[in-house]
Each structure stands twice: as structure tokens, then as C-alpha cells.
Amino acid sequence: MPEQDPGPHAGARGGPLSDSDSRFGSFFDDPLWALAMVRATLLEAAHPAIGAALVENSTFLAHPWRRLRNTFLSTKRMVGADAATREREAARLNRLHARMNGTDHKNRPYDAMDPGARAWVVATLFESSVSMFRLSGQPLEQQFMEDLYAEFHGMLATMGDTPGELPPTLAQFWPYFDRMVAEELENTEAMRVILYQLFAHLPAPPLLSSVPALWATGRALVAPVVGVVAVASLPEPFRRRAGLPEFPGAHTLMQGAYLAIGLTRFLPAGWVDPENAMNLLSMVPDAESDDPRARTAAALNAKMKQAAAMIRLLSPLSDRTDPGTRAAPQGASAHRQEADEFFRQVLDQTGNGSLDWPDLAAMARELASRLDLDEPEETRLYAAFADWWRELQAALDTDGDGSISAQEYAAGTPSLAGPALIRVAEVLFDVTDKDGSGHIDAAEYRVLFRTAFHRDTSGTAGTTYTRSAFVKEFLAFMSGRQRTTPFDPLLAEA
Template sequence: MAVADLPGPHSLLRRTLGEWRIGLVAWRLLVLQTADPAVAAGMATFSTYRAHPWRRVEHTMDSGKRLFFSDREGLHREIARLERTHRRLAGTDEQGRPFTALDPAVRVWVLVTLYECMTAMRELSGRPLAPSELDQMYGEFRAVCSEFGLSDDLFPATAADVPAYMDRTIRERLEYSEPVRYLLFDMLREAPAPRRLRLLKPAWPLVRTVAAHVIGALTVADLPEAFRERFGLPRTRRAALLSFILHRGMRVLINALPEHRRYRTPLTGIPSTAQPPTASTDHPSVPEASPVRLPAPRRRKGADSRPARVRTFFHQVLDQTGDGRISSADLQAMAHNVCWPLELAPEREAPVYAAFETWWQQLRTGMDVDEDGKVTCEEFVTAMLTGIDSGPAYLEQGLHVAVRAVFHAVDTDGSGHLCADEYRTIFGGSRVHPAELNHGFRQLDNDGDGRITEEEFVQAFTDYFTARSDSTAGSQLLGRP
């Protein structure tokens, strides 16, 4: 059987998916995908979307670029990475039903909703695709999907069959679960300020309230009629008017832009040789930035500063799912966030997950008093400080195992040291300002050569948890107190 050509730079699929206005239907896409019970269960159990929504969105967008804007080599690499990640997302939902992210029907639903949202974007803008264009784009879309190895019988046979597939799935399988409700009405109201909008941070509570109202109303108005009817989500006149103005206004704006300004992703795609930054043999300089302090509780002079730092670590680093407790899922998410931007091969990815599982087993054994598989912040702080005071072996048997695995994963060229860019790869996140990352790097780079060795890296984590004052370099691992 002949292998279909992948969509090229001038394909209808890339031109549609690459436009900036695809963002208008992005939340609609997330809601439709999350309404599948297996996706909702996976999000509720494993996802970091509550605690780190912007990072989660960035990962989703990056994955879409790699799937639909790569050559065949890059596409296969991304599919393999997704399968390794999804293989770990399995369990039982709150109703006792087993779920797995590798369910072929679920994977097809997630893919087809992307195609359907592209066609919806054009229809909502007042310029729907003609039947011949729908056939063309669906053919290009299926050429990419064929690389997943999923059965053709699970996909709608033609573009004309997609509406019936959507309607049937909505009525027979989808559910209005808590993650769906949260996406529609609460997520944006609680989201921290994105790093790129840090200048708006003082006004962020107001900005996000307005944004949440607009995006929520727009999403409800744009959802398929069958979805709104089944789950009782009325399309108000104001919401319909908002949708009309935004979609048609954005169409006019995009069409007025020069060709090269219309697209958020270059139509030429992503080179298959693209790799994340690695350490250089030169001594890179650390960018200068204005000092910005992270808020910290007031402490008496000379008081033990460890409890406050351990709590900060719990909330900023460990509690990936944002529910106030840590479990195996949180440690898996931490391993995922190390491996994801590095595009690690399976043999280099596996030790990272194994190391974090080792650390979790130590935490669970010593902290999970009620044996419910979760550890609260106070349980973590109390047990961590008790273990540290008992001797150095406590950190060596858990935290250090994970830290060394992270170091070796990020040290992609095996140089034995990390440069500033690699340090930011580990600690970059929506809750930590870049200036604090630069400050932390300078504190750990004792000899000022722009590099951190493995032992310096491990010692920094040791100091963070053991130093009784904030004057020790490692105590400022996540920024100044």
C-alpha cells in the first residue's frame, strides 16, 4: 500500500491550522476533547492543568506543531513520545470505570475534534470551506493520522461523514463532567498570570475575570448545537453577537495582514533536526535581569527558615495537579515536565520516571499515614524535616536519586555540567520569574564560570532543604526569599 504524502507548506491544512485566529476555537476544542470520559478521568487524575494551566496549554500547542508541521521523521518522533506519555495515563475513574489514554476510539476522537474545529473556525467566520475544500483538507488530515497506526474504520470515511460522527459521539459517549465544567467556567478565573504578560500582573485579577467571561461565553456560543442541547448550555443573544463580532472581525483583520504575518507557525514547518538547547563548550554568560522578590512569610531573626522553604517547594514544585496533596501522579508529572522539552529517547526517558517513582515510594512510605496514596503539605513538611534531622541518608535515598536523574537527562551532551539555558529548562515555569532563575543560577555557580557540576547541583537541593538560614546559596534555588 502506497504511503500518502504529508501536507506541505502550501497545504490547506497547514494554512488553516497555522492562522492566528485558530485561537478563537482553542477552548472549544479543549472542552470537546475533555468531555470524553476517558480524557476527563485522565485530566482529573494526572493533568497539571489546574496548577499550571499555561504550561499545559504550551505543551499541547507544541505537540500540535510537531504533529502537523513536521516531516515524517519529526512526526514519528512526536507520535512515539505521545504514546510513551499516554501509556502511563491509565486507571479507574470516580465511577469505577477503567480508562486508558491509549484507547483507539479516544485517540480518534481527540484527532477528529481538531479537524472539526478547523472547519468550525471557517464557518463561524462567515467563509465556510466549500465541499471540495473540505475533502482536500480532510485528505491532508488523514494523511497525518494514518501515521498513528489507528484503524481506518474508527475515522469518519469522508469529510461529509464528520458531522454525523460528531453528533453521534456527543449524544452517545460524551459527559458533562467536573473537568468540563471547570474548563468552561473556573479555570481562567483562577489561572496565574502568564509569564509573557508579567507587566500586567498587578491588574491580572481584573484581566482574567474579563477574559474568563469573554472566553466562556464565546466557547458556549460556538460549541456544536448537539452538545449545547444535550448538556443544557443555552446560546444567549449576547454570546451569539460576541461570536459574530470576534470571528468575522478576526477574519477581516487576518486577511488584511501580509501573508507572513497571518500565521503563528511558519508554513514551512519544523525541521526534523530541531533539538532543544544543549550545553556549550564555551562559558555562556547569564543574562542580567532586574531583581524581583518572591513573596515569603515573615520570620523572626534567627528563626529556622526550613519550614517556609519546604512549603514553597511543595506548592511550587511538587503539587503538580494543584489539589493541595501529592501522589504518584504528581511525581510522574514532574518527570514528564523534565522529559517533554528535551525530546528524550526512550532509553534516556525511562531512568527519569524510575527515579521519581523511587522518590515517591520513599515519600509514601514515610508520610502517607492514612495510606490513601496522597500526602498533604503539612505531612510533607513534618516528615521531611524529621528525615533530614535523622541523617544524610534520608535525602540520598529519595530526593538525590531524582535530582541526579534530572541532571543527567538535561546534560544532553554528557559534558558533566549545566549551562544557564539548561538550568532554565529545569526550573522555568509560570510561577517563577526569569530574573529569579538567573539569580538562582548565579548563586549556585560558585566559581563564576557559567556552569554547574552535578555535585553542585545536588548540593544546591541539599542546602535548600537543610540550611537553617536563607544566606546559603542553595536556599535560593527557586529565587530569593
Template sequence: MIRATVLEAAHPQIGAALVENSTFVTHPWRRLRNTFVSVQRMFGPDDDVRQREAARLNRLHARLNGTDARDRPYSGMDADARAWVVATLFESVVTMCRLSGQPLEQRAMEELYAEFRAFHAAMGDATGLLPEEVHDFWPYFDRVVEEELENTEAARVILYKLFDHLPAPPVLDGIPTLWAAGRAVAGPVIGAITVASLPETFRRRAGLPEVPGAQTLMQSAYLAAGLARFLPEGWLPTENLADLLDPSPDSDSPAVRTVAALRSRMTRAGALLRLMTPVDLEPAEQPHTDPYTSRPRPQADPHTGPRRDAEEFFRQVLDQTGDGHLDWPDLAAMARELSTRLDLDEPEETRLYNAFADWWRELQSALDTDGDGRVSAEEYAAAVPSLAGPALIRTAEVLFDATDKDGNQRIDAAEYRALFRTAFHRETTAGHTTYSRSAFIKDFLSFMSGRARTTPYDQVLVDP
């Protein structure tokens, strides 16, 4: 998937959309899990599920449009770009099988290609954009690589920045020091392997450096990955891989249970190591001061618990795309993630996007002091605003209505479980029976205005 994503990002249309709108740098594991789930739905046996997912993806892509750094327009509905996404997935699967010592026979390759063409057709795109036969696919693929792909900013970020700053996946977030040490070694290796696996024509045109020994390393890595076929049968389904990225509290996967137990032990070991490590207590007042405003940091609230300071809230919650500024793509990413997790259909999805768009207009009007069309961390921290305006209240109301399936203006235990355990993968509060509209809105506003440090919404908008 990493290799296919690089080839996708090298397409000018896709690369521009990724740079402007995607959260793959700040929330890569979340993005990967969503991709896993979407692919599973699109290639599953249930035609109704496939059509519903195709409609959801089309709504998502229709909202992605703008211009790139060279003033070239891009659109998430560009037919050639969408065909190229399918092409990269198919070609990367074939390449993976070949490099891992399991090359596909011609008949299997033809069947696989037919399935990818069916996936493309299910999205509603013109079927003629992808060649009908697999033997005609390879000239098409080579032509796009040679004539259309570019060394885009998105491709460079994936190859040379993403792995350097890759956050720990949720199952390993309790051992950040160990993860950082491993990432420092593994990051450059993964980047070199990915570059070596790309088509030679693209590597040459993009000016990607040749690392000595990278080809041998790449072959060894793929052969090692091929050994996955010897793992126990229950470890291989896609849903289990998705669970490893975002574990469900009640998962029955043996792999998830094993990793969860290992994570618990490693977290305890990490906590013990931190206790044994000397801590520099000087200067005493520094932890209580906001670096932007020099004002005291917010302290714990007796009702909502520890509070995030302005810088932390801006970085973890508001700046979803990780570019250091708050603008519409950040809030659109929030709406996209919430609607994906809650599996919203129309018109609830559009109501949610409209509510976030209204909230963005409120924030822009109140905080964009230099008129550049976006809000910087300094502008946000200097104002220290109360973000619970009318538009944000409407956003909470949309979420409440989407959860209140029976329309009785209260979220009962089953609906609460569906929201926080199924959608957000968080355990519910013990003994919970009902959740009123006002209580739901109060909790959501408490999170989105930065008052509470830890809430069920962290799993959706904060975790990577």
C-alpha cells in the first residue's frame, strides 16, 4: 500500500489533493485503517455494501477540489486520476507477489485484473479508461509513468518525511521512546525499499537517488514479507489488520489479543523506565507557561479533568493536516472522519459538513487577524477564544441526531455503545443508561473548545 500510495501521489491531480486535504502525515494510521476498511467493503461479496461504500467515496471525492502550487486545477472526481488509483493498486499487488517469490500465474492475474476493473466500474467511472485485457494494461501503465507522473510534493513527503516523523500506532502508543528509536532506524530503510521497488523510468525522471544495496535490501524485504503466508490462518484477514491499527475493546482476533497483552507489558516497562530516569526540574515555572502568550497554562478543571493548553489543542485537534495552520481542509478532515466512523448517509453527512463549514467561517472571522485566509497557531493562541459558538453547537446536534436512531431525544445504552465503542472504539461508562441532548452537546463542546484533555473524541480526532 505504501508503494501504491507513492505512485498515486506522483500523479499531479492526486498529489495536489493529498497535499491540500489529506491527513496522511499527521494521522497515517487512521488513514491506513480507513483504507483497509474501504477496500474490504468494495471487494466484499455484499453488493449493497459495495454500492453504499462507492457512493460514500464519491461524495468524499466530490468535495476535494482546488488548484495546486502551479495554479493547475485538481478534482477528486478527475476520471483519469481515479483510474490511475485502481491501476496502481493492481500493479502493486502483482509486483508484491512477484518480488515475494509468489508470482501470479496468467489466469490468476487475469481474474485479479477483472476484479479491479469491476471495482472501478462500481465507482461509476467510464470503463474505457482502463484497458479491457490485462495484456493491454502494461502499455497503459508504462505510458502514464513515462508521460504523466511527476516528482510531486506529496510523493516526496511520503518517501522522505512521513517515516521520519511517523507517530506510534495506537497499539504501541504507550512506549514512545522505544518507538522513536526503532523509527530512526526503520524509517530510512523503508524509504529506500520503497524507492527501489518503484518503476525504473519513474525513479530516473523524478531524480530519486540510488542507495547502494537498496535493490538487494528490497528483494530481501519482499521475500521476508512473503513468509506471511505461513502465519496462522486467523492472522491474515484484512479486518484483523485494521483491528491492529485501531483495536476494538471487544475484538475476538487472536492477533489483537496477543498484541494488546504485549502492549500492556511494554507500557508498564516503559513507565518503570521513566520512573528510574532522572528528571530536570529547572526552570520550575516553565511547564506552567504557554510559549505563545507567556500566560499561565490552563490547569485541571475539577469537572472536566486536565485541560489542554492552546498550543497542544491547536496541534493535536485543530491542525488536522499538519501544515501549521488552521483552514477549511482541517475542519473538512474532521467532518470526513466523523462521518466515516459513524457511517453517515445523506443527508446527515451533508448536514455535518455544512455545520463544520459554518464553524470555519466563525473561526476565520474571529481569529484571522492578518487576512491571509487561514489561522496560525499564534493567532489562535493570542486570542484564546471560546470556540463554542452557534455553528459548533449545530455540529454537536448533527452528531446527536445521527446517534439517536429512534428519535426520542435521548441516547440509550445501545446507541451510546454504538457511538463510543463501535464507532470510536472506546469503552462506555460503567452503569450508563441514557444521555440527554444537552449532556451530549456539553461534552462535545468541552472537547472541541479545548477544555478537556481526555475524552472519547480523542480516538477520532487526536490519535494518529
């Protein structure tokens, strides 16, 4: 993709995002970046078009940890030193965004390729990066901000956007940002979901899934604080216009949070590594994995289970029935419970309570991202999922409202494994079988199931995963008949 003129400051650093000492890239090891990302995401979600695209297409509510990891990795690629990697990731993002369009609840059209909306995403990242230093008591020097702004212009150029939506100079940026805050942003549904649902109902990461009570207790204590800090960090004119709550001492709490996290900069190098922390949180514990980290996580998970059991044993309420030991439902009740669980954890990827095309598109997106597909393989995979969606609509959408409810799904589960789903499995096999050998070897299998590698194939010469076995397992999972496959953490874990 040819680069376009990113603005007058790009030449000061040899071109957009071309140096290994990227200003923006240096933020990834800064713990304050977590707070900056929350702030930037809220400002993005407050944009009507971006907010509508998030609500309709994003998996951030149902699968926040997966979404966080994918966003983190994508951003690192976009600010890396290798131009080919940047352009390849930009092309992937453009294909992804081109598939996101529709109308919001006010019947206003939105398009994820809208240049103004894309410029606002970059603007929020830049402004929040500057603000995270200002709020932590270490404001950036003017020249650093100039260089940083040039890099963000370079990011838009790499994405192929024409100049003009984002002001060319830093001096012109601040009036633009103030105008957007004062005139364009709204108290959108997406922003409310992030503030009042995401943090309050954040599911446990796979590593802590065995101690739900401990996670729920910690979340109940931390989520309100995160929400207060996030709101207090937003621009005051927007907080007032959007009617966001003002809590006594919120500003002091917010500055204290930024200052406290900012002190971690003085820890020894390597002590705070966001990528390692992200990998640890998203890793699925597996005692039989050939990955030593997964085995270590499994051992830690087992110890936490033992500790939780001991706490329940010593608790004064331990004579009450443990919810985890209650008799499992039988017959039709058991089938309905399993169907509801599968619908919620796997099919409803966006978490809106129904099965729609964006849910299946999210599955295709996750699979394509893991396999790092290019055209035309990515398009083949999306097309196969689109055919499956049409088949599902014809078989399960009994009321004709354009979506499939949990009740419609439970009543028609035998219809899930039709010819179109078989085609999805076959296409997924083909794009996973990178060398075209007709079977999936250990290395290819690992690429697809890197956080759920339950088969230890690395030490077995000649181990293969045949097309028929792959298709059979995929169909058993996607029709809800078998939940002990590698696909479970791939598509069901948060």
C-alpha cells in the first residue's frame, strides 16, 4: 500500500513510523498505557458512528480479554519498525473495517471506513497518550509531542487515508479536538456499556476461571473505582454535556491513580511487561499441554482450587450446599441448560442476547486473525460463514425478525450442522493447512489453537490431523454436541 503525505512533521523523523525508537512504541512498556487506553476507548465510543459500530459488531462485552489481546497485538504491529508488517496489518484492518456498516438506533448510517471516524480514533490515542503523562505529573516536552503527532499522522497514512481529516499541525489539533468534544460526541450506548456493564461484569480471565468467587469479590471492589477514575479523566465539557455523574473526590482519586501507576516506571527493567501479562491472563491452563507456561498455569489453577475448597470448608456457611456440587439437571431441563450455555458462550459473540450476522462475522474474524490470513483465504472464510448464516436464518428464524433468539436456537439445534456448516469446516481446514499437504501437522495445529493446544504432538513424528477428523470435531462443537474440544477456548473463552 503506497504511503501518502502524513503531514509536515513526518520528515523530522524520516517518514511515518519508520524508526525503531518510535515515540508511540515506547508507551507499550508503560503501565499508564492501560489507563490511557480506557480513556481513549471511551472517547472513541462517544463518537456516534464508532459507538454504533462497537455495539453492533464488537465482541468487547462478551469476550473482553480476547478483544484486548487482539487490539494490543494489532497496535504493536502498526507502530513497529518493519514497514511490511505495518502495511500488512493496515490492509487487514481495512478489510475488517470495510465489513462493518449499518444504521444506529436513530436510523443514522455508520461506516467503519468513514475517514472522519478513523481520524477520531487516531486523535483519541494521541490525546490520551499526552494526557496520561500530564495527569501523572510528568507532562511531555513540546518537541516530543510534535514528533509523536507526526507518528500518528503516519499511522493514518499507512492505513491509506487521505490527509485532511486530522489537522496537519499540532497547533491546529487542539482546536479540532475541543470542537469534537463540544459538538460531536454523545452519551452513546457503547460508552454506557463500557462504563456501567463491562467493568461491573468483566468475566474472569482463563487463568482465574477456577476461583469465580474470588474474582467476583475483587471485581466488585475494583470496578467502581475504575469507572470513577475513567469518568473523571474525560474532558470536563463532555462530562457536563453527557450528564455523567460527578462524585466528591473523584478528581483527586483519578490523579492519585495516575500518580501511583506512574511510579511503576521506576521499577527495574522487565518487571512490568504488558505483553507477558497479557499472555499470562489469556492463557488457558492445560496440564497436558506441550507449552510449559500452560502446564504451570494449570498447576497454579489447581492450587487455587484447593485453597478455595479449604476456605469453603472452614467457612461458617460450609454446611450449606455448595452451588458447584448441586445435582445436575436431567432430561429436557439439562438439554435446555446446555443449549443456553452454548448459545451464550459461543454463538452470541457480541453479547447482545441474540444470534446475528455480526456474531458469525466475529468468529470468522477471530479465526482469520489467529491464522494471519491474507486475501483470498480470508474472503473465502467470511463467505463460508455468510452462507452458514443464511442457512441458519432459513432454518431457525421462525418469527422472521432477522435474528435468532436463544429459544429459537434451543428448539432447532439439529439444524445447525447443515451443508453450509460443513463448508465452513472444510474452508477452515484448507486455510489452516498452509502447505497444502492434505493434513494439519503439529505446527499448523498450534497456530490455530495456540491457547488451547490439548494435543501434545511436538514429540511425535508423523502426527497428523486429517480433514475428516477436523471436520467431524468442528461440526460436533459448532452444533453444541461436544464441548471438550480445542474449539471451546478458541471461541468460548472471554
